[in-house]
Amino acid sequence: MSSVTINDVARQAGVSKKTVSRVINNEANVSVDTRDKVMAVINELGFKRNPLGMALAKNRSLFIALLADNPSPGYLQKLQKGILQCCSEEHMGLFLYDCSYRSPTLVHEIEEFIDNTLADGLILVPPLSDKQDLLDMLDRKNVCYIRIGPKDQGSGDSVGFNGSKAAFEMTNYLLQLRHTDIAFVLGHPDQQSSHRVEKGFRQALQDAGLPVNEALVVQGFYTYESGVDAARVLLSRTPRPTAILAANDEMAVGVLYAAHSLGIKVPDELSICGIDDISLTTKVWPNLTSMRQPIATIGYRAALLLINKLQGKAMPEPLTPEDQSNIYDCELIVRDSTCPPAR
């Protein structure tokens, strides 16, 4: 570790270290001459401010943390990417913390994590972002956070996608293909987004004047395995549904697997589609029709909101209505797992 300190710069430039501090923080009231002189020395010596020293003095670190418990690997993956992009641009460090939603000591573990790292702010991924006792702890501790998901809990801002619209549009797409026996695999009941998506599904059927066959609505938990299980149940129903919409792609892939293992041809005998558009959709055969959620954009946006909040900066003017509301729309991506029903 080389480490040129602010004192070295100050001595070399013949000014006080406070003046150097002013220069590196771009503060006003430094004469042009002085600023140039100091900058020259900084470049000459290759000075880099020590983030720990700064953090200590300002009582504000340059780190934020991503708290996740890994619902769908592909989802988390894309989210991370967007967040890291923003962090990189803003020179923020990103801590990762893997927690287990089911752990009885979760809140305490997270509290300890914060104490151990002094992360300034947190990004919460579902289902953590829906955990009220966690949000309470953060509020009490006065920790800044942004939730990924619908905006109706806690004191932090949130960024998410329009789940009900996504399900609505996907259901409409299936209806347009002339499916009528459409099954639905619910997401995890603890997650807000799950209920939104269900609402969109029901709304679409209702708008089409079709009743919802409750036997074709089964519980899932956003995991691959729960998709497999749900599909096994659904595909044993008579009459068998001609299309299954899963609340996320991870489960849709499970549905596809179940269909394969039962010898049911996709899409000829069964259309399958999901929501999210994770990379898995194009790795399975046939490729899955999905609603593309701009996951990386959402991650980027969440990180940007958090960082600006921490720095007390106002957000830049929103360019789109989506940036205004922090709720992003999905886009239908038709692939090979859906087609009109047989007959």
Place this chain on the structure above:
Amino acid sequence: MSSVTINDVARQAGVSKKTVSRVINNEANVSVDTRDKVMAVINELGFKRNPLGMALAKNRSLFIALLADNPSPGYLQKLQKGILQCCSEEHMGLFLYDCSYRSPTLVHEIEEFIDNTLADGLILVPPLSDKQDLLDMLDRKNVCYIRIGPKDQGSGDSVGFNGSKAAFEMTNYLLQLRHTDIAFVLGHPDQQSSHRVEKGFRQALQDAGLPVNEALVVQGFYTYESGVDAARVLLSRTPRPTAILAANDEMAVGVLYAAHSLGIKVPDELSICGIDDISLTTKVWPNLTSMRQPIATIGYRAALLLINKLQGKAMPEPLTPEDQSNIYDCELIVRDSTCPPAR
């Protein structure tokens, strides 16, 4: 932020802050009475040491970083999990940094990242761990690091799996099924592990007295897409191979997709297998036969090595030969994508 400081504890306990420091660092030469008294106050006040203050004073932070550029999402996923497990146990924070292997300014970006975070040590994931100019920079900067991969570059320790043995065993398995026209999809040529795996494949054929048909050895890059491309080439050869072994699962899944899209039945007309045993293998249909690499264990081990190195502690006595050498063996997991050749 509540923040009880060491001064508060010192005052309340009626001792100097240095003594409090001794207690929280478990230093010798503190009387039992004093230690108990201080501990009581610490618990009473809920004191937590400020890691930034410590880091500044000790010139050693409590953070390490994972540098990756995302070769196979499923692989990175599992690795992260193992690393985080260890970090959590050791009360270390883990920074994430996503880099692009192809970026011409990669080394500089990473240097800047280190300066921005003051991470004490790094874990390098292939292909970063094979990048000599990066290793040179880290050595020059005197940054501690552990490489994931074969041990033959740089000054850092490394943790990896026995790739040549894995490929050797998998090839033997295919030979035992009586396959003779076995194709191989190579990994990225820049990565050491790729050559190891190739070696094992060739060795197995040679040991069986079979020639290697060079037309059946094609280049891949460890990505899904490269697997698809490679398979398209291989499956147009006459005679067509009856089995394809890919250097990782991500590519094997690509091979499977290509087979599906060409209407080739797996495993009846074509056996497919990979190496790694990422979660994808059980999400595609049919489930892929693979060599299970203890990825999470490797991640855990890498983190443990790094942390102990940073703290100047010797590693605990190795329990297994694998822990001794830091090279882990794979285990054959037979699933549904392999069977004896038709005829």
Place this chain on the structure above:
DNA sequence: ACCATAATTGACACCGGTGTCAATTGACGA
């Protein structure tokens, strides 16, 4: 040229800990 005012600059304490070394205390043998 002179004074009021604003713009620059620096001295110094402080953020929350740790390292050094000297001062104090206690234990033990004579």
Place this chain on the structure above:
DNA sequence: TCGTCAATTGACACCGGTGTCAATTATGGT
């Protein structure tokens, strides 16, 4: 009981920056 030496403890500087406020210098008006 006293001296010796080891065990305990604390005073103080320091890690690398920032905040406060006073001191200094520059600017402008008359």
